[in-house]
Each structure stands twice: as structure tokens, then as C-alpha cells.
Amino acid sequence: MAHFAHARVDLDAIADNARSLRGHAGGTPLMGVVKADGYGHGMLPAARALLAGGAGWLGTAFIDEGLRLREAGITAPVMSWIIPPGEPLGAAIENDIDLGVSDPLLLDAVLAEARRLGRTARVQLKIDTGLNRGGVGSAEWGDLVEAAARAEETGDLKVSGVWSHFACADEPGHPSIAAQLAVFHDALAAADKVGLTPEVRHIANSAALLTLPEARFDLVRGGIASYGLSPIPNYDVPGLRPAMTLRARVALTKRVPAGSGVSYGHRYVTDRETTLALVPLGYADGVPRAATNRGPVLLGGRPRVIAGTVCMDQFVIDVGDDEVTAGEYAVLFGDPGEHPGTPSAQDWARVLDTIPYEIVTRVGVRVPREYVGG
Ligand SMILES: Cc1ncc(COP(=O)(O)O)c(C=O)c1O
Missing domain, CATH: 3.20.20.10 (Alanine racemase)
Known part of the structure; x- marks a missing residue:
């Protein structure tokens, strides 16, 4: 499935x-x-x-x-x-x-x-x-x-x-x-x-x-x-490759006018007419609520930042006038060496003032692990 x-x-x-x-x-x-x-x-x-x-x-x-x-x-x-x-x-x-x-x-x-x-x-x-x-x-x-x-x-x-x-x-x-x-x-x-x-x-x-x-x-x-993650911030370890990529398909996109408050608490407000993309992963899945307006995500080939409050099951990204369609993958973190622009678990750790250990271990039970290689 x-x-x-x-x-x-x-x-x-x-x-x-x-x-x-x-x-x-x-x-x-x-x-x-x-x-x-x-x-x-x-x-x-x-x-x-x-x-x-x-x-x-x-x-x-x-x-x-x-x-x-x-x-x-x-x-x-x-x-x-x-x-x-x-x-x-x-x-x-x-x-x-x-x-x-x-x-x-x-x-x-x-x-x-x-x-x-x-x-x-x-x-x-x-x-x-x-x-x-x-x-x-x-x-x-x-x-x-x-x-x-x-x-x-x-x-x-x-x-x-x-x-x-x-x-x-x-x-x-x-x-x-x-x-x-x-x-x-x-x-x-x-x-x-x-x-x-x-x-x-x-x-x-x-x-x-x-x-x-x-x-x-x-x-x-x-x-x-x-x-594949470095134990020391800003210390690259040659030969290591991050093993986990967390991604989700965009559930829907919608156009909204300038001045639209986004997600609980309206902590993000659009500054122009724009397209919002809904990503169905939330704090129940290990996307910390503290990533509100901070979490980095690769979507439509460009690095972006979560717009507004991370909810239990979903968050929103403002993609501006870019062509992003439902079903496209949003990548939260993975191996930047594999796909340039992919945020790393370390990038998430940095914006959340934590360590990458916490980012990978908290991915929730609702998120299936899909294995490649081995
Ligand atoms: C006793 C002990 N040894 C080794 C490790 C592995 O540490 P690291 O993930 O930093 O390599 C841990 C993890 O916390 C630990 O508790």
C-alpha cells in the first residue's frame, strides 16, 4: 500500500x-x-x-x-x-x-x-x-x-x-x-x-x-x-550517510488572499495572495510543535519553512506562486548529499535547539518505516 x-x-x-x-x-x-x-x-x-x-x-x-x-x-x-x-x-x-x-x-x-x-x-x-x-x-x-x-x-x-x-x-x-x-x-x-x-x-x-x-x-x-548523523554539531564525518528520510505527500493545495491567518492561533499571516500546501504530518508523528514557523522542508524542489502552528496531524507550507500539486512529496529531512536542498536532521535540531537524536527517535508509530537496500 x-x-x-x-x-x-x-x-x-x-x-x-x-x-x-x-x-x-x-x-x-x-x-x-x-x-x-x-x-x-x-x-x-x-x-x-x-x-x-x-x-x-x-x-x-x-x-x-x-x-x-x-x-x-x-x-x-x-x-x-x-x-x-x-x-x-x-x-x-x-x-x-x-x-x-x-x-x-x-x-x-x-x-x-x-x-x-x-x-x-x-x-x-x-x-x-x-x-x-x-x-x-x-x-x-x-x-x-x-x-x-x-x-x-x-x-x-x-x-x-x-x-x-x-x-x-x-x-x-x-x-x-x-x-x-x-x-x-x-x-x-x-x-x-x-x-x-x-x-x-x-x-x-x-x-x-x-x-x-x-x-x-x-x-x-x-x-x-x-x-549517519554526526554526534557533534558542525562536525562533518566523512563516509557517513543519513539513513532516514522523512517525507509526506501534500494532501491539498489552495489559493488564499493576502492577510490570511494560517493554522491554529494564526501565528503566520500571508503577506500576499499565495498558495498553501497542507502536509499530513504533525506532532503526533514526531514533528515538534516547536517547529511552528521554523521547521525546514523541501517542497517543489525548493527549501521552505513551515507556515504557522504545527498541529497534531498536519502543518502548512506557503509555496507562493510555485506550482505544487497534491500528491507531491514534501521532504522534512534526509540526506542533503543525495538531494541538494534536503534539510538534515541536524538542520531540524539546530532550529529547535536540540540534537538530531531527538529528531529521529521521535518519528511516531503512525509513520511506517519503508526499507530500501539491505
Ligand atoms: C551507554 C551508552 N553508550 C552508547 C550510546 C551511544 O551514544 P551515541 O549515540 O552518542 O553514539 C548511548 C546512547 O545514549 C548510551 O546510553
Whole structure:
């Protein structure tokens, strides 16, 4: 069925981005991060494309996401890292999902579950090196690695990884980066001292894998860059192609006189007789209402800006005297390298004072993903 709006996802772009990221990271193994439905691109197709492009690992926020990868038959190493109380630890252990352990109480819970199942749980201990979000602080780290080492002796647990996450890697040169790396090195030394032999030590997200060779260790976690978007504003990454194009067919056009207020609140008023084009995508579909009078759109071969308030299901564009007809595609964002004049997710992020992550992950469930390549 032809849809009036869709997010086209180029799976070859995702696979090529994975290859390119491995090159940027000097061949360091890549974890493709596929949380939040593959940053809005569709978790399973994105995961398969990343693996095809050479990613050796997949990363998810939640265990449920990891389990869905397994249910789909994906056997590559998977790690899940946000684990509130009550999460399905047993299912994760039985499905060989590496558990990111950010809290000593979670280590106890994983251990109990591993014993109950008679299985060895694979855990990746997270040191909080300064993000002050998840992770075990330096003060508790010594006790944690000792407890983990004792559990390894009984075979209930394998510390498969030690890892952390940067606060400001998207601001190269920020003093917190070196400080976090120093804490990470200390944490690794403490783990080593109690006899832990993690298979992977990792701290780099997209920004760090691109800009910080000393942060690569054994594995780099590529999220946003896997989808072809730069993690750093105004920092072009050679070899990356945005994988998602969001577009919709114009539903109708109409001529209106000068002085016509457009959409709720009449926040846009025509300054001459003109043609309005109605695009059937709204804030329910991930076009932020804050894009009112700001969101860039390519329509009729020309870059334009949304006219008036973005509604739940639609917005309007003033096309002047240009020939634009119902059924024509309006492109909200995509790959400017493919079609000049196409806005990028970064362009949307700039006008909305946010980051491209938010633009792609918020594309709503009503917008079908249409896959090409792969
Ligand atoms: C722990 C962790 N690692 C890696 C990533 C990937 O980050 P990025 O998309 O900036 O590469 C994320 C995403 O937020 C994350 O939470």
C-alpha cells in the first residue's frame, strides 16, 4: 500500500556507516547501539544492517530490547544496560545477554538469579567516571570488583566487561574527558588487581570513537553515527550517510488572499495572495510543535519553512506562486548529499535547539518505516 507519509530507511547506508565507523576507530570492534527502536529506524532491520556492516556487538538500553533481538534469531553478543528492579534478569541470563551492572544491589540480584538457574551470568560492571548518571562511584568500586571476583570463583558470574560513559565527548577538548579517562584507567587497574579479566573494556560513544583514539580500548559503542548523523554539531564525518528520510505527500493545495491567518492561533499571516500546501504530518508523528514557523522542508524542489502552528496531524507550507500539486512529496529531512536542498536532521535540531537524536527517535508509530537496500 502506498502511504501518504513514511520514513524511508536506507539499510545499505546503515551497513556502510558501520564499516566507515570501524575505519574511523582504527578497526576497533564496534557495538551498534540499537536502543529506542534503532534510534527510530526500526530495531531489527537496523541491527541486521549493522551486523552486515561489521558490527560485532549490539547494545540496547533495556533487557526487553535485547530479548527481542534474540527472539528474532540474532546470535551476536548483546548488552543491555538500564536495569531497574523487576527486570527479567533470568531471561537475559538464559539468552546470553550481557548485563550492564550499574549498582551493587543489581550485582546481588543477578547473582541470585544465576544461582537459581544454575547458569553463569555475563555482567559488565559500569564505573561512574563522572557522568553522575548510572554506574558505581569510585568509592564503592573496590567492594564491587571484589564481590564480582568472589562470584567468578563459584562460576555464577563472568565479568565480561568493564565500561563507562562520557558526559561531554561531543565537546572535544572538554576537561571532563581527560578526567573521566583517568578514573576509567584507575577502575580498570582495580579490576585487574582482584583478578578480573574482562573481555571488553569500553567507554567511547560515537563522538569519542570519532575524536578520541585513546578512548577506544577494546570496543566502541556507535549509536547516532551508525545512522549517519554526526554526534557533534558542525562536525562533518566523512563516509557517513543519513539513513532516514522523512517525507509526506501534500494532501491539498489552495489559493488564499493576502492577510490570511494560517493554522491554529494564526501565528503566520500571508503577506500576499499565495498558495498553501497542507502536509499530513504533525506532532503526533514526531514533528515538534516547536517547529511552528521554523521547521525546514523541501517542497517543489525548493527549501521552505513551515507556515504557522504545527498541529497534531498536519502543518502548512506557503509555496507562493510555485506550482505544487497534491500528491507531491514534501521532504522534512534526509540526506542533503543525495538531494541538494534536503534539510538534515541536524538542520531540524539546530532550529529547535536540540540534537538530531531527538529528531529521529521521535518519528511516531503512525509513520511506517519503508526499507530500501539491505
Ligand atoms: C551507554 C551508552 N553508550 C552508547 C550510546 C551511544 O551514544 P551515541 O549515540 O552518542 O553514539 C548511548 C546512547 O545514549 C548510551 O546510553
